[in-house]
Amino acid sequence: MRKPRTRSTQESVEYSGRRIDFVLKRTGRRTLAISVLPDGSVEVVAPKGIAVERIKERVTARAQWIRKQQREFAMLPPALPSRPDYRSGDSWRYLGRKYVLRTVRDRNAQRVSFRFEGNRFVVRAKAPSDTALLRTKINEWYLRQARRVFGAMVKASSERLGALGITTPGFALRRMDKRLGSCAPSGKLLLDPRLVEASTALIEFVIVHELCHQRELNHGPAFFRLMDQALPDWRKRERDLLRYEFSR
Secondary structure (H helix, E strand, C coil), rough: CCCCCCCCEEEEEEECCEEEEEEEECCCCCCCEEEEECCCCCEEEEEEEEEEEHHHHHHHHHHHHHHHHHHHHHHHHHHCCCCCCCCCCCCEEEEEEEEEEEEECCCCCCCCCCEEEEEEEEEECCCCHHHHHHHHHHHHHHHHHHHHHHHEEEEEHHHHHHHCCCCCCCEEEEECCCCCCCECCCCEEEECCCHHCCCCCHHHHHHHHHCCCCCCCCCCHHHHHHHHHCCCCCCHHHHHHHHHCCCC
16 A cells, blocks of 8 residues: 655744744644754644644744754764774763773683773774674673663662652663663663763763653653752753764
8 A cells, every 4th residue: 555645845934033944744644743853954744734824823833942952953963983893993982981992802812801991992802803793792791881880870769769759660771763761651761771871970860860750751840840859950961961972
């Protein structure tokens, strides 16, 4: 069965003396949705029966939010390379610090070993040119560190927030495309292992944010009041997280 054809047009509105351009897509959906993409462009998906002027009114009403999203995306630095080579000179992040990968050949090595030396992440192996092996071993090492770091921090945060009626049955690692953490219906936290690249302050923010969702599912006033109690400086940490570089 063919997908219904989507018709797109280029539109714009004026807000505070500046123009907001957007792509308007007409579909069979019943509601209107406004999205700001990572490159700062704006996309509006609307039902076929809504007049263009009505759509422009909705975009204008959301103009402040659109500008805010565009500013936040503009502040985001480019992501680190996706580690295609796993060779000396690659940039890596761990607990908020940036390291340069250095691979060392050790003919007597029985296994691949890891060590931090200043700003270098030193990996010793019998065959460091075997990038397939290094990829497997380095990713396994990052997963072990994520389990260790997150485990200690989830335990400490849930104990600290027990007075607010917040507990957790534990956590699991899961690679996610659009978020670094989530709270399952069971109360278990799901954390992206890439989060171990960030500082402990940012890791704590994500953990506390998801723990608070056990009591308040939505991002409403009650949720923000709970966050104020649980982590008074959470807004600064959230801003820092938005600017943080994560590998792909």
